[in-house]
Amino acid sequence: MRLALTAVAVAALSLAGMTAATGTGSAASPTATTAVAPSDVPAPPAGFTTTWSDDFNGAANTGVPSSDWKYDTGPGSNFGTGEIETMTDSTSNVYEDGSGHLVLKALHDGSDPASGWTSGRIETQSDSFGAPAGGVVMMQSSIQQPDLTTANGAGYWPAFWMLGSTLRTGTTWPTSGEVDILEDINARSSVFGTLHCGTNPGGPCNESTGIGSGEQACSGCQTGYHTYAVQIDRSTSPEQIRWYLDGQNYFTVNSTQVDATTWANAVDHPFFIIYDLAMGGGFPDAFGGGPNASTVSGGQMNIDYVAVYNKAP
Template sequence: MLPIAVAAAMTVASLGLAGSAMAANPRAVLAVPAAVPTAVPGAPAGFTTTWSDDFSGGSNAGLNTGTWKYDTGPGSSFGTGEIETMTSSTSNVFTDGNGHLVLKALHSGSDPNSGWTSGRVETQAATFGAPAGGVVMMQASIQQPNLNTSNGAGYWPAFWMLGSTLRTGTVWPGSGEVDILEDVNSRSSVFGTLHCGVNPGGPCNESTGIGSGERGCGGCQTGYHTYAVQIDRSVSPEQIRWYLDGANYFTVNATQVDATTWANAVDHPFFIIFDLAMGGGFPAAFGGGPNSATASGGQMNIDYVAVYNKAPGGSGGAGQVASGMAGKCLDDLAGATANGTKADLWDCNGTPAQHWQFVGSTLQTSGKCLDVTGFGTANGTLAELWDCNGGANQVWQQGANNSLVNPASGKCLDDPGFATTNGTQLDIWDCNGGVNQKWTMS
């Protein structure tokens, strides 16, 4: 959550905005059918699941206070200029009985700048981080409030983390803050930000922080999308990477600040926060709100939240990727580095062409990423090597039976026709559990 001073520092980016679907009644909230909850995804390739919550509580039930802590009181106490009062009431914070956590903002009275209540919760645990040499990934599936720029002014949904050292006395922002999702004024956007150093100014330009700027997030009000961040301490320099629906859209490198600032802000565990604020400095930087047209009852719906870890030097980090076809490995044909080089099948031989490393959710060798040609989604689309570019066609997750799944296509990396011939180019195909879709880091 960006502090109030951001209003003086930020500029409004050009973004195509949704037209008003409710011009006749701008204070109405669109009714949305209850979404079918999705299971918490299995760990991405090379990771293990550390913790998750799928919000399977009953209808209009409160949260498990052994897992979650309610942050209550006036929003003004958070230092961001918010005007709501955060409560633990099931009017504002509840599970819906359909596998979702709901944070709901309600308004009473005629003054748009008072009378708001909403919800903010954080994990009791402050243990989610990456050890030296490891990687941690935090991900949630979220539907932003189903409003638009006509009736959503002032809404400020957020999914973010604060450094555990904040709970033991370290002053913000030195303890670190990683904002995974923020949107303001129902602009159908996403912002990713790192806060660190000192306030004001300092190496992280506080209170603005080091941020992605405004990125379009089409359909994020009307459907669920995944928002994630990875803190990667296995690479040099260390990195924080932000993802929307599996695509890396923003990266911060440790070398962008001094080593002490980075270590104090990043190299420790975090706790996770969800909140739905109203008003404050960030909305003010984008036109202000709430106003007389702002709808009461907008809600932020969370389907699941999960934390995944990759251990330092653990299996699945780097090495040969052995096929279920005995004696064969995933191979970079002839060790070539040109874009479009075949990702093929070859006798396992331990050469550099078969040394693969998981970097975030990408699988890399020879400085290239394993890539689905042309963002294809059809059975038989070929796999190749290409410059790493953050595209969804370069994201791979561990699936059932040691499969490698490309979430964007919903397909598995496949040895076509159960071939055993060296040089066979791999493709993607419907996941079927076959040995030709089994891939194991060795």
């Protein structure tokens, strides 16, 4: 969970998610590949078209283009998750590397490991990525998680996720919906997928925990590029959200798991996409703590491409 998380809530996520519903869906799965970077944006799966993509082919040490992205800057405490970094728009923290990648890098000033961190967080200008009634939308990205280990990566919290467009027009979180496509903490070589919805605290989605997959093994995700994707499928009954790692469906949430109004408010509208590399906060704390004296500066989240695909009704 990326917007308003507590350590207690995340601990509950880990336990509750282990028994969450899983399954496979009927729509086309993403291509099962481990990307060799840099790679082109993949062609859409059968029946889909490409709605939008970015393969990050800007010049070395340049920021992201303002036509497609905007920076979320300021102290991590602004995000309600207990993060300790300051997010900046500096090319020290957010830059294209000239070799087809976007890099989010966390840096430390050498002071107390519980302070003095900077990093990056960006979101798409567009908030139009969604599935119309009867259609399907898929968001997919090829990402290398920070190339660290549990010995030197405590506190790192990379994420690829989405927030409902209605958050930008006044609907409160989590009613507006949040879909976490990739989260990992403390360089555990794992992935978590989560839907946030309803009301906070509690409500039909057990906030601020949400409805989650629990921790899924992600072997090699620190050392290589893997694809992380989600499909929102409004062509099936009940409607579904399906999470994929390298094309394999590892978690599914059905609309019947919550009431119809909660689902519609959280899912049946467009979204905007976010990348961030947080340091510290409730999620890392729930799995052994945030940055410590062994945590290294300079860990980076590398993104090869992001794509949005749609399947018409």
